[in-house]
Each structure stands twice: as C-alpha cells, then as structure tokens.
Amino acid sequence: xxxxxxxxxxxxxxxxxxxxxxxxxxxxxxxxxxxxxxxxxxxxxxxxxxxxxxxxxxxxxxxxxxxxxxxxxxxxxxxxxxxxxxxxxxxxxxxxxxxxxxxxxxxxxxxxxxxxxxxxxxxxxxxxxxxxxxxxxxxxxxxxxxxxxxxxxxxxxxxxxxxxxxxxxxxxxxxxxxxxxxxxxxxxxxx
Amino acid sequence: xxxxxxxxxxxxxxxxxxxxxxxxxxxxxxxxxxxxxxxxxxxxxxxxxxxxxxxxxxxxxxxxxxxxxxxxxxxxxxxxxxxxxxxxxxxxxxxxxxxxxxxxxxxxxxxxxxxxxxxxxxxxxxxxxxxxxxxxxxxxxxxxxxxxxxxxxxxxxxxxxxxxxxxxxxxxxxxxxxxxxxxxxxxxxxxxxxxxxxxxxxxxxxxxxxxxxxxxxxxxxxxxxxxxxxxxxxx
Numbered sequence: 001x002x003x004x005x006x007x008x009x010x011x012x013x014x015x016x017x018x019x020x021x022x023x024x025x026x027x028x029x030x031x032x033x034x035x036x037x038x039x040x041x042x043x044x045x046x047x048x049x050x051x052x053x054x055x056x057x058x059x060x061x062x063x064x065x066x067x068x069x070x071x072x073x074x075x076x077x078x079x080x081x082x083x084x085x086x087x088x089x090x091x092x093x094x095x096x097x098x099x100x101x102x103x104x105x106x107x108x109x110x111x112x113x114x115x116x117x118x119x120x121x122x123x124x125x126x127x128x129x130x131x132x133x134x135x136x137x138x139x140x141x142x143x144x145x146x147x148x149x150x151x152x153x154x155x156x157x158x159x160x161x162x163x164x165x166x167x168x169x170x171x172x173x174x175x176x177x178x179x180x181x182x183x184x185x186x187x188x189x190x191x
Numbered sequence: 192x193x194x195x196x197x198x199x200x201x202x203x204x205x206x207x208x209x210x211x212x213x214x215x216x217x218x219x220x221x222x223x224x225x226x227x228x229x230x231x232x233x234x235x236x237x238x239x240x241x242x243x244x245x246x247x248x249x250x251x252x253x254x255x256x257x258x259x260x261x262x263x264x265x266x267x268x269x270x271x272x273x274x275x276x277x278x279x280x281x282x283x284x285x286x287x288x289x290x291x292x293x294x295x296x297x298x299x300x301x302x303x304x305x306x307x308x309x310x311x312x313x314x315x316x317x318x319x320x321x322x323x324x325x326x327x328x329x330x331x332x333x334x335x336x337x338x339x340x341x342x343x344x345x346x347x348x349x350x351x352x353x354x355x356x357x358x359x360x361x362x363x364x365x366x367x368x369x370x371x372x373x374x375x376x377x378x379x380x381x382x383x384x385x386x387x388x389x390x391x392x393x394x395x396x397x398x399x400x401x402x403x404x405x406x407x408x409x410x411x412x413x414x415x416x417x418x419x420x421x422x423x424x425x426x
Binding site: 002003004005006007008009010011012013014015016017018019021022045046047049051053057059061067068069070071072073083084085106107108109110111116119121123125126127128129130131132133134149150153154158180181182185186187188189190191 | 194195199200201202205206207208209211214216217218219220221222223224226227228229230231232233234235236237238239240273274275276277286287288290296297298300301312313314315316350352356357358359361362363364365379380382383385387388389391392413414415416417
C-alpha cells in the first residue's frame with residue numbers, strides 16, 4: 001500500500017489557541033550537564049519588519065550528543081531533565097528568546113558516521129507560510145563548523161545565516177535572526 | 192548507527208510551494224532562495240517524544256471544557272495517523288484548534304463580529320493509540336470572513352498539528368468538510384497544485400462514528416512521510 005503524505009497548511013494567525021500548552025523557552029531542567037546558552041533574535045519579513053505571529057520549534061541533542069529518542073543508538077546518557085524540545089512564539093516585535101545547553105556533536109550521514117558540528121534543528125511556522133521552514137542553529141567559534149557536512153551543502157556566502165553570533169561582553173548570550181526573504185535571507189533546508 | 196533509514200520526500204506537487212500571490216500573507220514571508228537539500232541524519236530521524244501520561248484523556252472532548260455545552264452542531268472527528276506504507280503512527284501527539292460554531296476564534300487578533308461562546312475554547316489534544324487512531328468531540332466550526340481579498344471567506348476547517356516519530360515528519364495542516372461551497376474560492380486550500388492532494392484534506396462523513404441522536408461523525412486520516420526502504424547513502 002502506498003499512501004501520499006498529507007498536504008501541509010498554514011498555522012494561520014490563531015495557532016496560540018492550540019499550541020500554547022507546549023510553549024517552552026527554558027529547555028533545561030535541574031541537574032542537566034553542559035554549557036548553558038541563551039539564544040535570542042527576531043523573525044523578520046522581506047521588509048525587515050518583525051513577524052509577530054511566528055512560532056519556532058527546536059530539537060536538539062544533550063551535551064553528550066545524545067537525542068532523547070528511541071532510535072538514537074549511541075551508548076551515551078539520556079538526561080531526565082532534558083528532552084531537547086522547545087517551542088517559542090514570537091512577540092509583537094518578532095522577537096524570541098530561549099535558554100538551553102549547547103548540544104554535543106552527533107553523527108552525520110553515511111556509514112562512516114563522521115560527527116556533525118553541534119547544532120539545533122529548527123522549524124518555523126507562521127501565518128503566510130503554507131508549510132514550515134526548516135533551518136539550523138550552529139555555534140560561533142566551533143572548530144567543527146569548518147568540516148560540518150550540512151554547512152558544506154550551503155554556499156559559503158550564506159553559511160553565516162546558520163551560525164549564531166556572540167554578544168560582546170555577554171558570555172552565554174547568542175544572537176540569531178530568521179530572515180524570511182530578501183537580503184541576508186536565512187538558509188532553509190529541504191528536510 | 193548512521194545507517195538508519197531516512198524519511199521519504201514529498202511527491203512533487205503534493206505539498207504547497209511557499210509563494211502564492213493569491214495568498215497575500217505569503218508575499219513578504221515566503222523564502223525566495225531555493226531550499227538546500229538536507230540528507231537525513233540522526234538530527235532529522237529523531238524528534239520529540241511525549242509521554243502518554245502527559246496527555247489528559249479528557250482533552251480530546253472540546254465540548255466539555257466549561258460549565259455548559261457549547262452552541263452549535265456536535266461532531267465527532269476521528270481517523271488514523273499512518274505513514275505512507277499504511278503503518279500506524281503510534282502514540283503520537285495531535286493538537287487541534289478551531290473557531291466556534293459562529294466562526295469566531297477565542298483569540299485577541301480575531302476581530303470578526305461574531306459572538307464568542309463562553310463554553311467553547313476551541314483547543315484540544317490527544318495521543319494516537321497503538322493502531323494510530325484518534326478521536327475528537329467538538330462542534331462544527333463556522334465559516335468566517337478574512338481580509339485577504341474582497342469578500343474573502345474561509346471554508347469551515349479545523350487546524351491539526353502532528354509530530355510523528357521524527358523531526359522530519361512534523362506536520363501542521365487543516366481539515367475541511369465535504370461539500371463546502373467555499374473550497375473552490377479559498378486561496379489557502381488551493382495552494383497545493385495536486386488536486387488529489389487537496390481533496391485528501393477534506394474529511395468524509397462517516398456513519399460508523401456517528402452517534403445516534405447525538406453527533407455526526409467525520410473521518411480524517413493523516414498520512415506522514417514514509418520511511419526509506421534502504422539505509423541512506425552518503426551523498
């Protein structure tokens with residue numbers, strides 16, 4: 001039997017009714033290992049105007065590089081206080097902010113399983129988008145970025161859209177924007 | 192470990208493109224650059240898992256969240272979540288939201304001059320069982336006007352959010368009702384090129400789930416991306 005995957009439709013402007021229950025901007029529970037980071041930014045439209053009705057979902061490994069999922073076969077610890085899932089709606093200016101731990105490196109594709117640079121998988125939904133956009137957040141000053149397979153799929157001039165920026169004088173605070181369209185447009189993946 | 196199979200991609204035409212001039216909100220929000228093809232890795236093959244204990248079994252009944260019963264026509268919306276091979280998607284979380292019977296959302300942005308219903312929030316969630324089945328009890332949502340173009344009206348619909356087993360299977364969609372005269376005119380429904388794919392968003396009236404003397408049943412199956420048969424190749 002071959003069925004066809006159901007067509008995506010926009011979340012529309014009223015998604016908070018159904019989705020607010022799982023909002024989570026603080027991904028880290030008690031006793032979780034790793035380097036805490038806060039990432040903040042804005043979702044911007046083609047005119048550079050903040051998108052006030054977007055919602056971001058995050059998925060990441062813990063600091064050991066282990067996903068809290070039954071198909072992660074790695075012999076690494078899962079932590080009770082860390083699911084790795086976040087959901088953050090933007091505010092009236094298109095801003096979002098969340099706190100998590102920097103994920104560990106996870107295996108890449110192919111039989112050699114070469115490690116990917118630490119990253120967070122991101123979905124963004126909003127009114128006006130008939131299906132989500134998928135992107136990734138990478139970390140600044142990360143030696144693994146240069147050899148990361150997914151960054152390597154992206155033309156050099158656009159890779160920076162996937163890498164969070166440090167905030168001078170503010171350790172642990174990173175900035176990362178989502179530019180939907182136009183100059184500086186964020187790289188989105190076919191996932 | 193890295194040879195876990197990935198998920199299949201959409202058949203061309205069966206998923207909407209981002210830019211639709213007829214859908215005004217897409218003009219400034221749709222990406223202009225082509226998507227970068229991402230082979231699935233452990234990051235995309237895994238995804239959030241929610242514990243069955245976290246789901247309130249009463250949350251699937253949108254008609255019993257307040258002291259009284261909501262106005263409107265009670266309906267049962269049920270179906271199965273499966274992958275493209277017909278395999279049930281077990282214990283996955285569904286979230287739904289909708290307008291009330293008068294076509295009004297309980298949301299500060301909704302300024303439509305139709306009454307709110309103190310007995311209806313329009314929010315529900317449920318987890319599929321081991322056969323992939325789910326069931327919501329609700330009221331039939333009303334049609335409502337919107338500002339996309341002159342005399343624009345949305346057909347009656349329910350919003351569905353489904354996780355599936357992986358980051359790659361995440362889906363948000365809308366379910367419509369059979370025979371709705373507004374469907375041919377709705378830019379959102381019509382954003383998908385493939386007609387058969389569009390029609391799969393329309394629920395089917397269903398005697399089997401209809402409760403005599405109480406509520407009509409509508410069937411809506413949700414299909415998530417199937418699994419690749421063979422391990423991923425290194426591209």
